[in-house]
Amino acid sequence: xxxxxxxxxxxxxxxxxxxxxxxxxxxxxxxxxxxxxxxxxxxxxxxxxxxxxxxxxxxxxxxxxxxxxxxxxxxxxxxx
Numbered sequence: 001x002x003x004x005x006x007x008x009x010x011x012x013x014x015x016x017x018x019x020x021x022x023x024x025x026x027x028x029x030x031x032x033x034x035x036x037x038x039x040x041x042x043x044x045x046x047x048x049x050x051x052x053x054x055x056x057x058x059x060x061x062x063x064x065x066x067x068x069x070x071x072x073x074x075x076x077x078x079x080x
Contacts, residue, residue, distance in 0.1 A: 006041065013039040013048055021071075029067030031056075 018036045038051040052068065054061045 006043065009041050009045075010039045013041055013050075017050060025071050027067045027071055029063050030071065031064065034064055034068070 014036050017039065021030060021034065021036070033055045035053045035055075036050060037053045039048055040051075041048045054064050056064070
């Protein structure tokens with residue numbers, strides 16, 4: 001797959017995941033201080049690494065990460 005196409009897919013995934021977090025996820029642990037900064041999808045589209053930026057103190061960061069891991073199972077059930 002061309003690098004340009006993969007980069008486009010990464011950007012579209014970044015937008016889509018951001019939209020899900022803002023509009024559909026109702027978990028109170030995930031606040032508006034969580035931003036998707038990068039997505040790296042594998043060439044076969046089986047997996048993606050999602051990098052987030054969280055602006056808050058360490059205790060809140062851990063709680064937000066737990067919320068993100070939980071919503072991963074709800075919104076993207078095939079992910080582990």
